[in-house]
Structure formats: C-alpha cells, structure tokens
Amino acid sequence: MKPFNVFPYDSKINFMRVRMISLAIAALLMFAAIGAMAVNGFNFALDFTGGVGVELRFAKPVEVEAVRSKLAAAGFDNAQVQSFGTGTDLLVRLQKEEGRRNEGTGSIAQDVQAAASSADNPAEVRSSAEISAQVGKELRDKGILALVFVIVGFMIYISFRFEWKFAVAAIITTLHDVVIVVGWFALSGHEFDLTVLAGALSVMGFSVNDTIVVFDRVRENFRSMRASPEEVLNASVNQTLSRTVITSFVALLTVLALYFYGGASLRGMAESQIIGIVIGTLSSIFVACPLLMWLGVSKQDLMPKARDEAALARRP
C-alpha cells in the first residue's frame, strides 16, 4: 500500500532561484507592518492602558446609545460603550477618575451597573477590571524584555548548536513573523490585549521551531552532500517540505478550534496564532534559507573546528 501524502516526495522546486523575489516580498510585508504600527498605532486593551472596563449582560437586548446617555446622566461623561456578541452584552470603558480609587469603599463596576440598569431590564456584571496606568506600562516593558530575552536566547543556543549565520537568519525570520502578526493588529484595529501578546510570543516559538527543522536538514546535508550551497539549501527545503506543510496544517487545525470554540476571551490569541502559523510556515520556506544564502553560509561553517586545528597542527 502506497503511503498517503499531499506533497510529492521528490519535489525539486527551485526555491533559491526566486530568493530575491521572496526576500523582497518578505521585506515589503515587514515594512508594511511597521508602517501600520507607526500610522495606526494599536488599539491597546485595558491591560496595557489602564482604566476601567465593565462587561455587562442585560436581561433583554439594549440600545448602545440609550445606555451611553444613561451613563452620561449618571456622571460618566466619557464612557465608551460597545456591544459585542449578542445584543444583550455590552462593554463599557472609562478613563479612570483619579481620587475615586483610594477611597477603598466603592466599586466603579457597581456604580456603572446601577446607572446602566433599568427596572425592566436589569444588568449583571459579567466581569470588570480597574487597572492603573502604571501597571499597564510595566506590562508593555515586560513584553519587550521577554522579546529581548528570547532573541538573546536564540542567538546563544543556535550559535552553539549550529553557527552564528544560522542564528542571525533564524532570528530575522522569527522577528519578521512576529512583526507581521503584530502589524496585522495595528492595521485591523483589533484589540491588542494580554492574550494577544501571549499569542504573538508563542508565534515566535512556532516559527523558530519550523525554521530550525529546516536548518537541521541544511546542516545534515552540508555534511553529507557534495554540492554548492545553493543546491544544498534547495534540497533541504524540498526534503522538509512535506513535514513543514503537514505540521503547520495540523497546528492550524488546532488553532482554528481555539478560534471557533474558545469563546470571545481567546479569539484574539487564536487570531494572532492563525496568522503566525501561516506566515511562519511561508517564511521557513521562502525567507530562512534565502537569508542563509545571503549571509554566505558554506560547508566550512559547519565543519567541526577542533579537527581543523588538529589537522593544521600535524602539518609540517
């Protein structure tokens, strides 16, 4: 019985020939993402900005406008009211009114609930959050710190196991993926909250995983094949193509399950991962190896150094 597969095993697609085009597209996407971030900025969620958010569920569907005017009447002038999901769920966001916080007696959520409710259509507080701007800022700083930690960690580990050119290529590829994912959130204006940050960071894990598998094959082929770097890289991408596509496909399936069944709280995370998986897969095929080629990787880079020196020492 022949194995069932989606990709022909003896594929000989010349990925390296189009390397300038693929690198150009990747760079273009990346700059577009950076541009979106610079122009649009982010729709940061409460987690990062600080403030007050109250999620209300009404007994019957309500008009957003009616709730807004009711809140304004109660003194919440700058309340943003959005509906989400069904017509009965509303999200109310407020800038924090300083001074109220330190009394330690009242709860804004309960005030908002009281103001928004009416006798025939009472609201229930589904969740609420009050976060100081300081905490939000720290969270952003920590996110950046985590990113730096990951990059340094990759640099050290990959340089140790492979070679510095591989480390640089892997890091650029990974950053490319994360930047595009984050850029999508800037472009679409979708809310960027803590779970999206978690999603974006995990994209790094997924993306580097994909890239390393290809690099591993590159290393193996450099040691066993007698061919030019271009041929070696091409062969490596082709040999791992089937695996790359299958892994990504299954991972995509699991993330789709998260997107469709995980509820509203996980949707942002799943969205970032869906984009991350697609981009990460493409970049491990079209970006990682072209970058290696560009950095001038050669057979010598992967030969054990100690033996060379020993061989040199033996020469008269």
Added chain:
Amino acid sequence: MLTYARWKYAAFLIVLLLSAVYAVPNLFPQDPSVQVTANRGAPVDEALRTRVAASLQKAGVTAKQVELDTKKNNLLVRLASPDVQVKAADALRPELGSDYIVALNIASTVPDWLEKFGARPMSLGLDLQGGVHFLMQVDQKAALEKRLEATTEDLRVLLRDKRIAYISVDRRPDNSIVATLRDAAAASAAAGVIVKGQPTLLQQMQGNQIVLQVQPAELQKYAADAIDQNVSTLRNRVNALGVAEPVIQRQGNDRIVVELPGVQDTAQAKRMIGATATLEYRAVVEGNAFDAVESGNVPPEARVYYRRERGPDGKPMPILLNKRVIASGDQLVGATTGIDSQSGTPTVSVRLNSAGGQRMFDFTSENVGKPMAVVYIERLPEVKVVNGQEIRSTRINEEVVSVATINGVFSNEFQTTGLSGQEAADLSKLLKSGSLAAPMDFVEERIIGPSLGKQNVESGLKAVTFSFAFALVFFLIYYRMFGVITCIALLLNLVMVFALMSFFGATMSLPGLAGIALTVGMSVDANVLINERIREELRLGLPPQTAIATGYDRAAGTILDANITAFLVGLAMAAFGTGPLRGFGITTMLGIATSAYTAVSVSRAIATLIYGGRRKLKSIWI
C-alpha cells in the same frame, strides 16, 4: 529484529501509571459546599455538627453530607447545587454568629486512597470560577521612612541609656542618620556604644558628628519585612471575610496579589481588606471581674473587657481594664518572636515609637509587679439584609489577647515572656496585623462573574477537545498504523501535562487551557518529524525495521533543537509575564517537555512492540 531497551519500557509504564494517578483527580466532580471553621478557639465537635444539621433542616436545606474533619478542625457541608449552597450559608451565618466563619467552598470528591498519594485536582483560576482579584501596591518609601524613624529613635534611647549627652540625632533625606555630640571625645565614646548596640549600621566620624548609614542589604531587608508584614496583615483580614482558599501572594518587591474566589461584592471585600485593626496597652484594674459583671458594679476608672481565650465554662472570661490607654497600635513599630536568653522560653519583643516609649516608661516606673493587658480592636464591616434592604454597619470587636506582669521599668522596647511557642507566634502576628508596615493602594481590580466563569470553562474545554480531535483524525487518516501510535503518544502527552500541573499545584486558567490546545498543535511536530523521516528512509530502500530505528534516531536530534528553542519562548513568558502570560508560558513549557518524551520515547516503544518481533517484515503501514 528491532529491539528497545527493557528499562525504557519500565520507565514508560511508570510514567503512564504516575500520570494516570495524578491526572485522574481532575475528573472527579466537585461538590458545592459550605465550610464552617472556628473563629476564636470555639469548639468544632460533634455538638456543632448536630447544631448545623438541625439548623439546615429548619431552613429546609437538604445536605448531601455533613462531615467533621477533626484534623483540619472544620466542618464541611456538601450540597447538591450552587443555589442550595448559598441558601445553606445564609441559614448558617446568623445561627452560628461571630464564633464561626461560614465560607462557600467547593469540596473534592476524590477518594481518600488517591489523596494519600498527594493527588489533587487542579484548582481553577478566577477566570474559570468567578471571583475578585486585587493587585495592591505597597508604598515602600513610606515603609522605609517608618523604619528609619524607628532606628533614629533607637539611637537616641541608646545614647540616653548610656548617659552620653548628645546635641541631636537626626535623619537625613539620603537615608543616613547624623548624630551630633558635644565634642570629639563624646563622639568616639558614642561610636563605641553604637557599634555594640546597632552593629548593622555603617559608621563614619566627622569631628563631633557621626554619620550612620544603613547597609544596602539591610535596606532590602526592611523592604522585604514590610511586604511580609503587609501580607500577613492581609491574610488575617481576608480570613475574617470567610472566603475559602484565598490567594495572598507577594509579587515582585512591592506588590501583593489578593484573589478571592467566589466573592462578588468587591466593595465589601475592599472595605475589609482596607479595614483597620489596632491595639491598646491598658493597665489591669484589680478586683473580681466575674462579680463586677454579675452585679454591674464596675469601678469608676475601669471597663469590662473579655479575654480571647475561653474559661472552663466555654464562655469568654471577663477582665477589668483601666479606661486610660497607655500606648496604642499606631505607636507600635514592630513585634518579633524570639527566645528569652534567660529562661529559654519563647518571647515576643515589641518596639514602640518615642511617644509610646515615653508613656510606657512613665507607667512602668510606677507599676512594677502589676499586670498589664493588650487589647486587640477590629472594626469589621457587616452587611445584613433586613426586609430585602442591605444595611451596612461596622461592628467593633475588642478582645484582650494577652495579660502579663510588669517585671521592670521599660520604655520603647520590651518583651513579653512566659508564652508557649504557639502563643508567642499568635501574639506577634496579632500585634503586627494591627498595623500595616506601609500604606497600600489598589492598582488593579478585576471581577469575574460566576456565569462568565462557567462559560469560560465550557468554551475552553470545548476548544481543547476539538483541537485534539482534529489532530487525532488527521493522523489516523494520514499515517494509519503510525497514526494510531502517534495518537496514543498524543493522548499520553495530554494526560502527562494534566498530571504535572496537578502535581505542582498549578492553577488552571483559560490561557492555560489555550496553552494545552496549542501544545497539541506543537507536539504534533515531533511526531510528524519522526513519521516523515521513517517514510523517507523507506523510500531510500531501507528494510522496514531499520527504517523505523533510523527514523527515530535521526529525528531525535532535530526534535531536540527545535523544542529547546521553542522552550525558550515559554520560559520568557513564564519569567517576565504575570497572570495569563505566565500561565500560558508554564503550560507551553510543560507541553514541549512532555511532547518530546512521548514522541521520541513512548511512540518508539509502541512501534517496537508492534513491529519489532516480526522476522520477515515486508512493509509497514505508514
């Protein structure tokens, strides 16, 4: 002939068994229950059980079971549903009064023999069961100032005690203390005294001045002490709220996280946490307190107080105390337990500020040999529902926590001796809980409603189930026999993640569930790598059994490299993140570690079991 080391099979079986034992408790449903604990040394016994059962019956609540746990000293009422749970708690609260704390809880139904192995279900995060979350910022600057002020005062007292006249001892804004003396000779004498009395201070002589610096290590200790004291104060206050399994943890150098599952009224919780408790030192008035209570004949300068401990009749013992306060809690700087060097018994050392110290000095000079009492005063907010209206009030609770005889004259620093170890620990905790070491602010406050929690559990589990099902179906179709092997490996992987998380007492949250779903997605990779490699070796013409062995060997190196880099990302999230980011990072790391093991080792063991023994294997189903 394909073989696999016997000890590896043994390891696989052990892992399988352990994972099952530790993961299984999560499958047992949890009973909504009401937990009754004694508040102030009130008895938890068979009599209480009868009382509780009777009042439940009166309220028309049928309990599944009323359990008395003498080891944990509590009573657990198991109920059928959350609605009945609330009804039961409402019935029990007024009935049991302030002697007992009645808290809503969820009780595990895990059999005892499983619990003996330490196997427990994971606790659910707030996002899965509803509750409130507070993040509080401790004002470390204020704490430091309070401590430095106390140290400055200590120095003054020290110099006074040693009869060294000083011009001034002052605190400078740069956290140093400057003692100015009359001349250089007095300064060097003072320096000698300070070295002995306050050995941790760094000294520097400048003519008739001594500049004292607190060592950086000591400053850090001050900060750590302050946050520890605030945590223990909060813990005492939260316990009085009647919340089952609250979380009170320090986060970083100056934050405290408080999580109260099941609590909905944040206003009440905030008032409680911000509640004020204080202490007073009062003189004991001689006379028979029992008679005074009975006859109503209380001496004019005295008031009747009750002791915390109970008398032989089980009722609080009255005691007569002077109406005049000697020193109060806001004058208290610190309280620590230690061992008395003379008697070798536990002691509590108390430090007061200068005003309190002076009052104490004046009082003790005239009253050596007489008893003195410590009164603990709490202001507890109470909410009662009368005719459907909520009525909020404050109850003031005053108790005498210790009575001790004055053995000599003392001022700002003194010890209470003659206590048992437990008594000493309790007293110092109470003394400290009266005061916060530093003021705190609420910097984050989250409420998750119970209905949202329930929905999160459902959608989270659904997502995990579907992501798993999608992966399994794909593998079965695509790799056939090796798909079956992969599915077994993936299943074990899932069980192992649950087992490890339960074992380490991790909390399951919504991002944690997402992490598990994603783990499935990522762990697929290791399995795909192996299966594809085996197919590749087969295409190269290797005989099936060699192809399996080579496939596993060759893929292992790749899996190692790919997983370690992905692991780094999880590590970064766990190390730098808080809340959801951390939960997600931890699950990812666990998932990567277990997936590497199950893919490389477990699936190979199974493959060998299936194909290893056949002598003339022509083809394999992959």
